Amino acid sequence: MRAKTRRQRISLVDKLWRIFISLKLTFALLLVIIIGSVIGMSFDQTITFEQFFEQNGTDGLSKLLSFFELYDAFHSWWFSLAVLLLAANLIACSIERLPRIFLEHINPRPYLTKRRLLSLPFRYHFVVTNKQEAQKKIALFLGKKPKSKKLSKLNDSYYYESQGLSKFGVYIVHIALLIVMFSSVYTTQNGVDGHVLIEEGSKARFITARGPSGVSYTYDLGFYIGCNDFRLKTFIDNSPMEFESDLYVTDSQHKILKSKTVRVNEPLNFAGFTFYQSSFRPVISEKIVDIEIADDNGYKERYAVRLNTPIIMKDGSSFRVEKVYEDFAGLGQALRIWHKSKDEEESFFHIFRRYKDYDRVVRKGDFFLTFIESDQQYATGLSVGKVPGIEFIFGGFLLLLVGLYMCFFMTPIRFFARVIKKDEHCYHVFLAAWGFRNHKFVDTVFSKRLTLIEEDNA
Amino acid sequence: MHSASLYNMCTAGYVLSLVVFAVHVLNTKKFWLKLGVLTVAFSFLIQTAGMLLRWVEAGFMEVKAAESAVGQSLTGWSWFVVFTQHPPWSNLYEIMVYMSWGVIIVTLGAELKWRLAWVRQFGVILALMALGMASLTDSSIKPLVPALKSWWIMIHVISASIAYAAGAIAAFISLFAILKDKKRIDTYKIAGLSLLFTAMLLFFIGGGPRLFIDQAFYVKLLGFAGDSIVNVMDMSKDQGRAFLVSMPLVGWLLLLSVILHSFLGGIILCFYKEQQHNNKVKTLFWFAFISSFICLLVVLFHDLRQSSIEVSSNIAHHLLPSQGPWFISFKSHPWSFGLLVFTILVEGFLLFYLLNSDGVTNKLPKVDTLEMASYKAISLSFFLMTVVLITGALWAHYAWGRYWAWDPKETGALAIWLNYAIYLHTKRTSGLSGPFSSFIAILGFFVIIIGFLGVNLGLFADGLHTYGNN
Numbered sequence: 001m002r003a004k005t006r007r008q009r010i011s012l013v014d015k016l017w018r019i020f021i022s023l024k025l026t027f028a029l030l031l032v033i034i035i036g037s038v039i040g041m042s043f044d045q046t047i048t049f050e051q052f053f054e055q056n057g058t059d060g061l062s063k064l065l066s067f068f069e070l071y072d073a074f075h076s077w078w079f080s081l082a083v084l085l086l087a088a089n090l091i092a093c094s095i096e097r098l099p100r101i102f103l104e105h106i107n108p109r110p111y112l113t114k115r116r117l118l119s120l121p122f123r124y125h126f127v128v129t130n131k132q133e134a135q136k137k138i139a140l141f142l143g144k145k146p147k148s149k150k151l152s153k154l155n156d157s158y159y160y161e162s163q164g165l166s167k168f169g170v171y172i173v174h175i176a177l178l179i180v181m182f183s184s185v186y187t188t189q190n191g192v193d194g195h196v197l198i199e200e201g202s203k204a205r206f207i208t209a210r211g212p213s214g215v216s217y218t219y220d221l222g223f224y225i226g227c228n229d230f231r232l233k234t235f236i237d238n239s240p241m242e243f244e245s246d247l248y249v250t251d252s253q254h255k256i257l258k259s260k261t262v263r264v265n266e267p268l269n270f271a272g273f274t275f276y277q278s279s280f281r282p283v284i285s286e287k288i289v290d291i292e293i294a295d296d297n298g299y300k301e302r303y304a305v306r307l308n309t310p311i312i313m314k315d316g317s318s319f320r321v322e323k324v325y326e327d328f329a330g331l332g333q334a335l336r337i338w339h340k341s342k343d344e345e346e347s348f349f350h351i352f353r354r355y356k357d358y359d360r361v362v363r364k365g366d367f368f369l370t371f372i373e374s375d376q377q378y379a380t381g382l383s384v385g386k387v388p389g390i391e392f393i394f395g396g397f398l399l400l401l402v403g404l405y406m407c408f409f410m411t412p413i414r415f416f417a418r419v420i421k422k423d424e425h426c427y428h429v430f431l432a433a434w435g436f437r438n439h440k441f442v443d444t445v446f447s448k449r450l451t452l453i454e455e456d457n458a
Numbered sequence: 459m460h461s462a463s464l465y466n467m468c469t470a471g472y473v474l475s476l477v478v479f480a481v482h483v484l485n486t487k488k489f490w491l492k493l494g495v496l497t498v499a500f501s502f503l504i505q506t507a508g509m510l511l512r513w514v515e516a517g518f519m520e521v522k523a524a525e526s527a528v529g530q531s532l533t534g535w536s537w538f539v540v541f542t543q544h545p546p547w548s549n550l551y552e553i554m555v556y557m558s559w560g561v562i563i564v565t566l567g568a569e570l571k572w573r574l575a576w577v578r579q580f581g582v583i584l585a586l587m588a589l590g591m592a593s594l595t596d597s598s599i600k601p602l603v604p605a606l607k608s609w610w611i612m613i614h615v616i617s618a619s620i621a622y623a624a625g626a627i628a629a630f631i632s633l634f635a636i637l638k639d640k641k642r643i644d645t646y647k648i649a650g651l652s653l654l655f656t657a658m659l660l661f662f663i664g665g666g667p668r669l670f671i672d673q674a675f676y677v678k679l680l681g682f683a684g685d686s687i688v689n690v691m692d693m694s695k696d697q698g699r700a701f702l703v704s705m706p707l708v709g710w711l712l713l714l715s716v717i718l719h720s721f722l723g724g725i726i727l728c729f730y731k732e733q734q735h736n737n738k739v740k741t742l743f744w745f746a747f748i749s750s751f752i753c754l755l756v757v758l759f760h761d762l763r764q765s766s767i768e769v770s771s772n773i774a775h776h777l778l779p780s781q782g783p784w785f786i787s788f789k790s791h792p793w794s795f796g797l798l799v800f801t802i803l804v805e806g807f808l809l810f811y812l813l814n815s816d817g818v819t820n821k822l823p824k825v826d827t828l829e830m831a832s833y834k835a836i837s838l839s840f841f842l843m844t845v846v847l848i849t850g851a852l853w854a855h856y857a858w859g860r861y862w863a864w865d866p867k868e869t870g871a872l873a874i875w876l877n878y879a880i881y882l883h884t885k886r887t888s889g890l891s892g893p894f895s896s897f898i899a900i901l902g903f904f905v906i907i908i909g910f911l912g913v914n915l916g917l918f919a920d921g922l923h924t925y926g927n928n
């Protein structure tokens with residue numbers, strides 16, 4: 001009775017094992033993942049659980065959709081389950097198949113028996129008169145000298161395997177995929193994916209991070225990240241050409257630990273966190289303009305003023321920057337200046353950033369103004385990422401490429417040869433080859449080797 | 459000489475090669491075949507020259523823009539960096555031209571390696587469609603957005619183009635393998651299944667489930683501002699949405715066609731299994747084909763006539779200025795239209811096959827050779843897709859701090875990759891390595907379309923690959 005239950009239990013495990021090592025399960029899971037991907041692509045994945053309910057109401061359909069977590073399909077229970085099962089499938093398949101191939105690799109069966117000879121797809125037979133010649137021909141065929149270590153010689157059977165390690169290409173690919181899968185789980189569990197907006201001249205310690213199911217939370221960096229200056233270079237049509245921020249990192253005692261200018265594709269790294277320049281936002285009504293006011297008597301002063309803030313001169317006249325033109329009639333950046341003279345006469349004029357002498361030469365007033373720089377205040381938008389274990393992911397990628405290269409661009413071929421002595425002057429030589437894949441290529445290689453032998457005969 | 463004129467020349471060359479191939483179908487002298495292939499190769503060289511020229515044009519433009527922005531002239535290394543940073547595959551127009559280039563390179567490679575009948579014609583047609591789609595998009599050279607200024611773009615996009623092209627060509631070869639494989643697949647099955655498949659495609663072209671709700675063939679909402687057509691989305695307040703409106707009558711016709719296709723496909727699969735029903739199968743296929751062809755004609759009619767209608771208020775309130783009335787002219791969404799044309803071309807080819815099955819298959823080599831060719835092409839595609847995914851992940855990590863964000867385009871690429879993973883595994887499974895794997899390869903074409911153009915087809919919200927907005 002007891003023995004029977006045990007047997008049943010074993011068979012259940014056996015059944016499960018058979019399911020997990022089957023390629024059918026792989027197909028099913030891959031199909032689920034593909035369909036899941038397409039579904040996930042068609043729903044907005046950037047919204048949170050609450051926003052999803054706001055948009056869809058709380059009726060039955062939306063409850064059904066939220067049961068499948070379609071607002072965060074790629075982290076939903078069913079998607080994760082499929083990926084997990086796929087990982088299990090991969091592991092089971094590798095355990096099932098890898099040891100056998102490994103044992104066969106380190107312990108090959110080099111004998112070319114008659115039965116084996118007949119089972120091999122590529123074979124050739126010829127007769128020579130002495131043993132040395134037979135060995136020479138075999139060496140030509142195997143492509144290696146018989147002394148070579150890789151070459152086995154047993155009982156007049158010769159054996160050589162070229163590119164034999166590429167048999168493991170498939171397993172390297174699968175192991176690489178497992179590494180990528182598990183380390184990506186690790187990185188999402190322990191990583192931070194956040195965003196922070198810092199105004200020029202200020203600093204921040206708390207960032208907004210995106211958590212599971214798209215719920216955002218506040219994350220404490222433990223140090224301050226500050227922005228001294230943000231610069232936006234634009235093309236003539238005002239589209240951004242390049243933007244960069246001067247960032248610094250301080251501890252709570254305001255001691256500067258690190259500073260760097262970040263650009264798109266050039267981040268700042270500190271304490272495992274990486275700060276990427278991702279966006280920017282103009283801060284409203286904070287446009288600051290640098291102008292220089294000078295007169296003929298040697299007076300020269302530089303002012304950094306906000307728009308519509310009057311600058312009052314010694315003689316009672318005043319200037320006010322009214323407007324900044326990004327491009328004034330094709331002449332580049334310009335300022336419209338409102339001027340009140342000491343006689344209370346009001347007028348306005350323009351100065352140009354590109355033409356520094358314009359005001360001195362053209363208007364010829366008591367004071368001449370030079371437009372140095374206009375600085376719109378910005379808040380720099382930084383993506384904050386902490387991806388622990390990214391090295392493993394990239395390592396996995398490298399391994400994946402290596403494995404795929406082995407799979408697709410290398411072919412393991414086994415060459416067999418055997419000499420049978422009929423009498424002193426009659427040696428029969430049998431040659432055969434077998435490839436793991438790509439039989440057409442193996443055929444080419446085999447024919448090429450045979451041509452070598454024929455050339456040697458001639 | 460301008461790059462656009464070189465592109466026009468190469469387009470003309472591809473069309474000419476199709477004519478020569480058509481002559482070859484009628485007159486089977488080897489000369490015509492060689493002439494056709496040479497025409498393709500020569501046009502390909504012209505296209506390559508055009509792309510290089512465009513690179514140079516873009517380089518001068520970038521230098522000029524950068525110099526005017528910085529206010530000083532560039533020299534030496536910094537000049538070189540700015541000059542070369544804008545490769546000819548950075549917006550949708552360039553990507554489509556570049557895709558056609560990839561398709562031709564793979565077609566020529568397949569021609570050199572296997573000399574398969576029909577593949578060259580299909581390859582050239584596909585390339586021409588990509589060029590045609592490109593001509594419908596904005597061809598002006600705009601300064602590169604900061605995110606694209608990276609050397610990763612080179613290897614990322616080169617791999618993607620060849621991978622997608624190899625996948626598409628493999629899909630054609632697999633289709634031919636199925637057509638040739640009369641021992642394992644009966645003609646009625648091919649007819650019935652292809653009708654069902656076409657029904658599915660037409661269903662998606664009609665906007666998926668929306669077809670049943672609105673009976674609409676969606677056209678992208680385009681407004682006329684002066685002489686140029688602008689995408690209304692650019693003018694709208696709500697930047698995240700593409701506005702699609704329905705084209706009159708076409709929706710109903712599409713719906714009818716979908717129903718007819720699935721109905722007739724079902725009938726063929728259920729009832730006509732014997733050889734003597736072949737004529738009935740052909741007749742039913744004719745009916746289905748005519749229905750989809752009428753859809754195409756009506757779409758063409760509207761496109762050519764450019765009839766205009768007032769935009770309904772629920773869409774118009776998204777636009778600026780919001781007081782309308784907004785009128786739009788019909789111009790089919792290029793992707794929907796292209797897919798429709800493609801579907802009907804393939805359906806026409808299958809009809810041709812049903813009418814003259816020996817004429818089609820006699821030119822083809824053995825099934826094994828076809829399946830081998832398809833396997834090779836997909837292996838290449840799979841390897842390059844891996845490169846695409848990896849370089850994409852590396853680039854994203856160094857530029858945005860996330861190696862994987864489930865952005866629609868990333869996910870699409872993953873879906874393509876996984877589909878080919880299925881294919882490669884079916885090749886190792888006995889019983890599935892024949893027609894089933896060919897079917898997966900054909901499916902791959904549509905996964906590529908969804909992954910590559912899904913964003914542009916208006917199926918998905920766009921993420922980081924913003925060139926799709928044009």
